Structure formats: structure tokens, C-alpha cells
Amino acid sequence: MLNVLRNATSRTLVIMVAMAVGCLTSARVFAHHGANLYDMTKTVELKGTIAKFYWGNPHNEVAIDVTDAKGAVVQWIAYTEPPLVMLERGWTRKSIPVGEKATMYIFAAKNGSNVGTLNRIVLQNGTELTAYDAPRPATAPTPAPAK
């Protein structure tokens, strides 16, 4: 996660760490394949353009292109539960508009890779879609430390 923070601060790539207090006790978080690969204790915020939305088994995937401080595009991929479960939460295969701006909150890989588990996504029109209905942070997200 430190690598994420070191690499991430920029005008267009805004990463904030939000302490999602209570996530550790959420049975639903543990329903995912996350415990040894992703940091399920906090979310990372990603602002960018939706590059891909895969709607299918075994899990949906959302890819978002984020531009870093040097102007390079970095693609992040986060997954949700399968369509069967996401349909229960109001999602459809048309929920995520490819090409539009969005903000994603993910439980990122512990090793700093650009992958993770999707917590929620806020679309350009303000629509917020929850992947997990994990407890929200007890406090407002804290900006990453300035370099």
C-alpha cells in the first residue's frame, strides 16, 4: 500500500486512504477471495475513465484508466461478485458506461499491483453503485500525505 501511495499522488490521480472501520468484521468481505491478496481494511480512491466492464462469471470486472502525474495512463482492474449476486443489488450489464469518467473505491492488492476488489463506484452523473455494502468509513477520507 505504501507503494501505491508513493506512486499515486498527482492532480489527476487522487488516491485517498479511507479507513473502513468495521470491514474486518464483515462476513461479506470474507466471502471474497481477498484475505491473503488484498488489503480489506481500507479503500483506495481512483479517479479516471472506465475502460472496460466485464459482466460475467466467475466475477464481474471493471477496468479504469487513471492518468498519473507524468501523464502516463495506468489501468486498474477491480472485481465484484458474480452477475447473479449483483443483479440482486440492482446492477445490470449496462450499469457501468465504458468511456465515462468515474471514481472507484477499491480494496487494493497488498503488493501494490493495480488490482483489487471493488467497494463502490460513483459514475459521472453522480450515481453511486455499491459492490459490497461494506460499512462506510467512520471518518471522512484522508488525503494522501503530500510529497
Add this chain to the structure above:
Amino acid sequence: MRRLLKGTLAVVLLGLAVAAGSRALRAQGAKVPDLSGDWTADRARGGFGQSLSIADMGGRNRGNEPDIPYLPWAREKTLSEKPSTGPNSQFDVTTDPQVVYCEPPGVPHIYLWPIKTKFIPTTEAVYILYEIGPFFRVVWLNSKHPDDPDPQWWGHSIGHYDNGDTLVVDTIGFNDKTWLDQMGHPHTEKLHLTERYKRVDQKTLELDMVIDDPGAYTKPWNSHRNFTLSDTGFLRYQQICSVRENQQFFNNTAKPAVGTASPK
């Protein structure tokens, strides 16, 4: 003589037909519990978890649950497994046969999945449908188990109605390839599973189970699941296990998270 034989045969056939019809009528006339609807895990009441252990549904105490009477080998086997989900999951090296081999979850493991269940009652059987697979089971009513059933993924199920409000399902003839739940609890071909499905109100279904496997556990033990009525529609998406799709998912989201990250 020929006429006598024909007459006798006709009487016998008529008798058999009447008997069969009577059985069907009795079955139709019996008070059949209303299990209609689409049933999903009731997360609010702990209906969704990782383990069949009632004392440790989240799987944090795997191998040391106070309500699972392990034989020593079964405890060691449980602890040797690498679950794909749960608090100690090791997805990249999991031994979960559903993930590794795309094998059926079997029962009761299927009730650890976030899917809906549907019951289709007929006079001869209750068909239990699941959104994953899609799989189904046949619970034969007014029937008996075969004397020596072939061990299979879903076993052989017979059932009856109890007190007019409960469907009782009795299953034997399992193979030993499935886990009982997400935590890797094993079982043997001696597994004898009893399920009692009861609709306690319009929107609530409860399932009580007795897991009796003298090959793996010192005595029968109990488990329980809660379900709630869903109105989102059954099987709107087919939860199919595909090796190709699993590999794509692993390569996209899990493989990069394993080990040391490559430089960005």
C-alpha cells in the same frame, strides 16, 4: 383357459392402477407445506457464512470449532486445506475443489453460496433447483434408498412431509469428493445427511441439518441455515463454472496480486 388368464391379468393390472392412483391421491391430499418462492441466504440473520459450524459461521476458528466432533484425521484434513474464501483464504493456492476443478459443490456446501433455491413439488418427488450449475436434486417421495447406491456427487435423496409444515430430506450415497462447506470440512461415503425445510412465515425459510458421518466425525452434529424470500427473479443469470472464465479472472485480478508486484 386363455380367457381366464386374460381376465386374471386384467384384474391384476386394474388393481395395480388403482393402487397407484390411490397413492397419488393420498399424496395430493396430504398437507403439503408451501415452500413456493425463490429463497436466498438471509444475511441479516447469519444465513450466509463460510462454515457449517453454528458456533463459527465466519470460519475464524477453523479446526477448533466447539460444535464439530472431528475424528483426528478429519481435523488434520480440514487444517491442511486452503480455502478460497474466508478470513484465512489463500485464493492463489487454494485446494477448494470447486475452484480448482470446477466440480459440483454438493450438499450441504451449496447452501454456503450466495444463490437462490427453488422447490418444485410433484406427487412423486420434490425437485430442488439451484442457480449455480444450474444444478438440481430429486427428492423422491414415498420411496426407499437403494440397498447399495453408487456413490455420487449429490447422493440419493428420499423425502416426506412432517407435521404438514416441513419437508424432510434424507440423503445417503455421497461420494467423498466435496467439501461440506467453504472451510474444507471433509466427509466420507458414509455421510448421511438429514435436512428439514420449514417455512416459518411468509418470507422466512429455515433449514435444520444433521450431519452424520461416522467416517469423519465421532457423532452426528447439527447445522442451520436461514433463507429469505426474494422477488428479484430466479436464474436471471446462469452461474456456470468455466475453466476459461476462471482462468481469465485469475489472470486479470488475482495473479498480479501474488508475490512481489512488477514495477509500474
